[in-house]
Amino acid sequence: MEQTLQRLAAGTKVRLLRYSAENDFTKRLSELGLVPGTLFTFVRRAPLGGPMEVLFGQTRLAIRPSTNVDIVVETLP
Amino acid sequence: MSQPFADTSTRLVALVGIPNSGKTTLFNSLTGLRQKVGNFPGITVEPKIAPLRDHAESTQIIDLPGLYSLHAKSADETFSIDVLRGDYPSIPKPESALFVIDGSNVEKGLTLFAQFSTLAIPSAVVVTMIDTIKAQGAVLDDIALERALGVPVFTVVGNKGVGVHELQEALPLPSTYKIPTVASVTDAVHDHVAWARELCARVLSKASYDELTLKVDAWLLHPVLGGLVFLLIMTLFFVSIFSFAEPLMSGIESGIVLMQDVVTTSTSDGLFRSFLNNGLLAGVGSVLVFLPQILLLVFFVTILEDCGYLARAAFIMDRIFGLFGLQGRSFIPLLGSFACAIPGIMSARMIPSDKDRMATIMVAPLMTCSARLPIYTLLIAAFVPAGYVWGFVPLQALVLAALYGVAIIAGLLVAWVFRKTLFRSEKLHFLMEFPPYRLPDTKSVLMSLWYRGKDFVQSAGTVILFISLVLWVLSEFPRTDIPSGQNVAPAVTAQQHLEQSYIGQIGKAIQPVFAPLGFDWKITVGILGSFAARETFVSVMGQMYATSTADGHETLRAVLRTSMSMASAFSVLAFYIFALQCMSTIAIIKRETGSWKWSAIAFVYTFILAYVSAYITYALCS
Numbered sequence: 001m002e003q004t005l006q007r008l009a010a011g012t013k014v015r016l017l018r019y020s021a022e023n024d025f026t027k028r029l030s031e032l033g034l035v036p037g038t039l040f041t042f043v044r045r046a047p048l049g050g051p052m053e054v055l056f057g058q059t060r061l062a063i064r065p066s067t068n069v070d071i072v073v074e075t076l077p
Numbered sequence: 078m079s080q081p082f083a084d085t086s087t088r089l090v091a092l093v094g095i096p097n098s099g100k101t102t103l104f105n106s107l108t109g110l111r112q113k114v115g116n117f118p119g120i121t122v123e124p125k126i127a128p129l130r131d132h133a134e135s136t137q138i139i140d141l142p143g144l145y146s147l148h149a150k151s152a153d154e155t156f157s158i159d160v161l162r163g164d165y166p167s168i169p170k171p172e173s174a175l176f177v178i179d180g181s182n183v184e185k186g187l188t189l190f191a192q193f194s195t196l197a198i199p200s201a202v203v204v205t206m207i208d209t210i211k212a213q214g215a216v217l218d219d220i221a222l223e224r225a226l227g228v229p230v231f232t233v234v235g236n237k238g239v240g241v242h243e244l245q246e247a248l249p250l251p252s253t254y255k256i257p258t259v260a261s262v263t264d265a266v267h268d269h270v271a272w273a274r275e276l277c278a279r280v281l282s283k284a285s286y287d288e289l290t291l292k293v294d295a296w297l298l299h300p301v302l303g304g305l306v307f308l309l310i311m312t313l314f315f316v317s318i319f320s321f322a323e324p325l326m327s328g329i330e331s332g333i334v335l336m337q338d339v340v341t342t343s344t345s346d347g348l349f350r351s352f353l354n355n356g357l358l359a360g361v362g363s364v365l366v367f368l369p370q371i372l373l374l375v376f377f378v379t380i381l382e383d384c385g386y387l388a389r390a391a392f393i394m395d396r397i398f399g400l401f402g403l404q405g406r407s408f409i410p411l412l413g414s415f416a417c418a419i420p421g422i423m424s425a426r427m428i429p430s431d432k433d434r435m436a437t438i439m440v441a442p443l444m445t446c447s448a449r450l451p452i453y454t455l456l457i458a459a460f461v462p463a464g465y466v467w468g469f470v471p472l473q474a475l476v477l478a479a480l481y482g483v484a485i486i487a488g489l490l491v492a493w494v495f496r497k498t499l500f501r502s503e504k505l506h507f508l509m510e511f512p513p514y515r516l517p518d519t520k521s522v523l524m525s526l527w528y529r530g531k532d533f534v535q536s537a538g539t540v541i542l543f544i545s546l547v548l549w550v551l552s553e554f555p556r557t558d559i560p561s562g563q564n565v566a567p568a569v570t571a572q573q574h575l576e577q578s579y580i581g582q583i584g585k586a587i588q589p590v591f592a593p594l595g596f597d598w599k600i601t602v603g604i605l606g607s608f609a610a611r612e613t614f615v616s617v618m619g620q621m622y623a624t625s626t627a628d629g630h631e632t633l634r635a636v637l638r639t640s641m642s643m644a645s646a647f648s649v650l651a652f653y654i655f656a657l658q659c660m661s662t663i664a665i666i667k668r669e670t671g672s673w674k675w676s677a678i679a680f681v682y683t684f685i686l687a688y689v690s691a692y693i694t695y696a697l698c699s
Contacts, residue, residue, distance in 0.1 A: 024150055024429075025506040027266065031146040032510070033184055033274070035267040047304040050396030051405065051507055055291075057277075058182050058284050062392045062405070064507040 005052070005071035010044045013076045020070035033059055039076070088136045089169060090129075090248060091161060093193060094177030095185050096143030096427075097512050099205035101125075103177060103233065104140040105521075106241045107248070126168075135249045139171060142426075145185070146266070147192045151429040161196060173199045173254040175244075176228075180206040180217065181513055183281055187273035190226065191262050199254035203231040203244060209513075215283035222280045227258030287513035290385075294511070297389055307393050310386070315481070318373045325369035326454075333362035351553060359619050360545025368530060370447045374416035375529045376522065383517035387412070388509060395507050401489040402496025404428070404507045407437040411488070414444035418662045420529075422669055429508075432500040436492045438669060439679055442657045443488040445481050448612040452653050453480055455615055459634035460646045484654050487686065540660065544613050548606050548620055551580040575621065594652065594688065595645040595695035604652070609660040611653060644698035651694035656687035 002017060016038045019026040033056065034040065040056035051064040065071060092100045108127035129136040141160055142153035149155040156165065163170025176193060178186035183204075190202070202222070210217050223230040231247070233240035247253045262272050277284055297306055337354045344350040381387050387409050395405030406428045414421030421441045428434040445453075454477075461473045496502075552575055575581050583605070584598035591601050599621045606617035615633075622636045637646070657663065657680050666676045 025508060027148065028145065028150055028429075028508055030266045030270065031148075031185075031188060032508075033188060033270050035270045044298060045300070046392050046396060047298065047300050047307075048393070048396045050399065051392055053298065053392070053511070055286060057184055057274075058286055059185060060286050060511040062388075062395075062507065062509045062511060064395060064399075064404075066506040067504060069506075 002072055002074055005042060005073050006065065008042055008073070008075070010042055010052070012042050013039065014042060014073035015039050015076060017072045017074055020072060021068060023066065023069060025066050026069060029061075029063070032061060033057070034061070087134070088173065088249065088251075089126075089171045090136060090138050091171035091174045091198075092138060092140045092177055093157070093161065093174050093200075094143055095145055095179070095182065095189055097510065098143060098177050098179035098182060098186060100140055100143065100177045102518075102521075103203065103205055103241070104138060106233075106238050107138055107245060129248055130245060132245070132249045138175075138248075139168070145189060147196075152426045152434070161198065171198070173201075175248070176200050176202045178202060178204045180204050180208075180210040180232075181287065183217075183284060184270075184273050184277040187276055188266075188269045190257070191259055191269035191272055194226075194257035194259040194262075195264075197256050199256055201229045201231065201247070201253050201255070202226055203233055205233055207232045207240070208234045209287070210281070213283060213285065213287075215281055218280040218282075222276070225260070225276050225280070228255045229253060290511075290513040293514060294389070297386075298392065303389075303393060307390060310381075310390075314377050314381075318370060318377065322369040322373050326366050329366050329369070330362065333358055333365075348553065348556075352549065355552075355620050356546050356549030359616050360542045360549075362616070366451060368533070370450055371416060371533055372526055372530055374447055375526055378413055378416060379522050379525050380517050382409075383515065383521065385512045385514045388511055391509060392511075398489075399504065399507075401493040402433075402500075402504075403436060403489070403492050404430070404433050404505065406507070406509065407433060407492075410437050410441055411444050414441040414446060417446050417448070417533075418442045418444065418659065419665050422662070422665050425669070430502075430505045432496065432502045433505060435500050435670065435675075436495045438666060439495055439675065440488040440492045442659070442662050442666075442679060442683060443484055443491060443655065445484045445654070446611075446659075448610065448659065449653050451612055451615045453477055453650065455618070455634060455637070456646045456650055459637045459641075460643050480650060480654055487655065491682070491686075540610050544606060544609060545616050545620070548580060548602075548617055551583070552578045552620060554579060593695070594691040595642065595648045595699065597641075597645070600641070600645065600649060603649075604658075607658050609658070611656070611658045614653070642699070644695050647698050648691045648695035652687045652691040654687070655683050655690060657683040 003014075005014065008014070016034060016036050018036050019029075034054070038056055040054050043053040043055050043060075045052055046062070051062045054061050054063060092104055094100050104125060104127070107129055109130040125140045126137055128134075129138055139160070141157040144154040144157045146154075147158055149158050159165040160168050161171065161174070174193075176186075176190060178190070193200075204217060204219065204222075207217065217232070219230045219232060229247075231240060231244050233244060259272070262268055297303055299306075337358050340350060340353045340358065344353065378387075381390070390412070391405035391408045393405075394408040398404055398407055407425075410421045410425040410428070412421075413424055418441045421444065422438050425434050425437045425441070428437060457473050457476050461476050464472050466472055466475055555578065556574075576585075580602055581598065584602035587605065588596065588598040588601045591604065596604065599618075602621060603614045603617045607614035618637070619633050622633055622640070663676045663680060666679055667673050670676075
């Protein structure tokens with residue numbers, strides 16, 4: 001099922017489908033390996049809310065998307 | 078910069094890699110230098126060029142800031158790309174490159190390599206931290222990697238020097254470098270990633286993130302505990318800096334007093350003795366007294382940075398900083414600015430967004446740097462009683478904490494104003510890697526202490542000493558003859574002499590400007606004297622009042638207690654919370670923003686804040 005990463009609960013395993021728009025942020029995410037098709041875990045949100053932590057392979061990132069970009073994912077069982 | 082390239086037969090080898098990939102550790106082992114290494118993405122703020130150890134004549138190494146792609150998104154990356162393309166004015170295009178891939182971060186390194194290969198620079202690849210691969214029970218097939226990349230592949234254990242010797246012997250040889258031949262990769266990023274991911278799966282038997290780090294972070298980034306641990310670490314950070322530094326500082330102060338005593342007993346009264354005691358020793362003392370605090374701050378920041386905690390702190394602080402238009406990455410420059418705004422402002426280069434970076438730079442001077450501390454300590458000790466609040470919180474410590482608190486809140490508010498006016502933009506994104514936790518390398522910590530200490534004594538120290546000597550001259554001359562009859566006390570004579578000296582005349586001429594703040598002409602001289610460096614205020618006060626306490630060994634704080642009103646003292650404190658009285662900071666803002674305009678704006682807005690807050694404080698207290 002298609003969902004926006006920002007609205008998911010932490011602890012979910014997901015597959016990246018696409019970014020709703022392209023900007024510096026999504027370009028950099030792609031360069032770091034988060035391209036459509038990538039499986040990753042949304043590990044947690046920062047204390048107090050704010051950035052999200054994602055994990056895939058050897059890569060662990062802290063991300064807070066700019067408000068005009070949705071990270072569209074599908075959740076995995 | 079021109080010196081290392083005098084000989085054109087020298088080969089310049091660039092170290093290229095993603096941030097935090099072990100380039101700097103490798104650079105240190107290759108050159109024998111010990112440059113500071115951080116466990117935070119993007120710590121190489123200045124390019125370091127040094128000759129290869131044992132091959133100084135033939136090979137120079139340049140350590141470039143890490144980058145994720147050839148499409149630059151920060152000042153750091155732009156610099157590296159310009160150097161690689163030969164577009165950077167003062168640095169020649171490197172003949173060859175050593176591409177560094179972190180064993181615990183192989184895929185991203187390869188993604189960058191796919192792009193890097195399009196530059197067609199003769200290169201070799203080195204995989205660092207090969208030990209972390211083995212520790213996870215994985216194996217790296219370096220032969221397959223060599224074949225896929227078309228360049229020789231070396232492996233090293235960064236910190237322990239294993240494999241470094243072979244690399245060192247290979248680097249001067251032209252045959253070491255080959256032009257990469259990456260099989261048919263298009264220009265698109267997702268192709269680079271797909272290629273890197275496929276290759277990584279082929280050459281590395283298992284690629285996972287460090288298990289121990291994940292376990293530790295389950296606690297340190299826990300929604301509730303994480304915030305508490307952060308507060309605890311920050312509290313310990315500041316408390317230990319003050320409590321450890323205190324005995325060292327009084328030790329240095331007593332040492333100086335001791336030497337002044339020796340001078341007093343071994344010279345006759347006159348110009349020479351005054352020069353030694355009030356000019357030279359007072360000046361040297363006021364420089365040295367800062368060292369303990371600066372070194373402790375550098376020590377703790379280095380440890381936090383090298384072990385990887387600062388990246389976590391940035392993650393935790395992003396939300397709060399976001400409310401004021403900053404972002405999590407601003408935390409590192411601002412925390413560093415509590416030691417000294419100069420390295421703080423320089424480390425703002427790793428903030429990718431220009432507007433976030435500018436706002437961070439402009440408020441960095443508001444963070445309470447260690448140069449303000451001597452002023453705070455002196456005036457608090459003199460004017461705040463040593464009692465306790467609620468029976469256990471020391472009142473003096475509370476006032477000190479309040480001064481820091483006001484500075485932090487003001488800094489955040491000013492950042493907010495800047496982001497709403499001069500650096501206006503919508504809220505920008507935040508993106509950062511979590512490095513695995515590492516034990517800080519003892520040598521690297523010691524070297525950063527040594528370099529920062531040396532740097533302070535050389536640059537700040539000489540300014541302070543120079544100003545101290547100028548002030549001594551201005552306060553000693555013109556030497557007027559004041560009749561010293563039996564009925565006039567020596568202290569009174571000295572006082573009259575000071576009033577008639579050049580400095581007294583200058584102070585009195587300017588004093589009306591500061592009169593509304595409750596500053597008398599002596600304080601005015603202190604403010605003027607500390608124009609280039611805040612910390613000079615204490616030594617200037619020392620010089621001003623030493624003259625009036627020529628006999629006896631009354632301490633400065635005791636003298637101030639009787640000769641300055643409490644309202645004036647608090648007014649001075651309020652002034653220094655904001656005032657940007659530091660030449661070096663003004664110069665570094667110019668260098669980092671590329672314009673004196675921003676230095677001027679920073680100086681003016683901080684001065685206005687300082688003046689207004691001192692005015693209000695004086696009005697409230699008197």
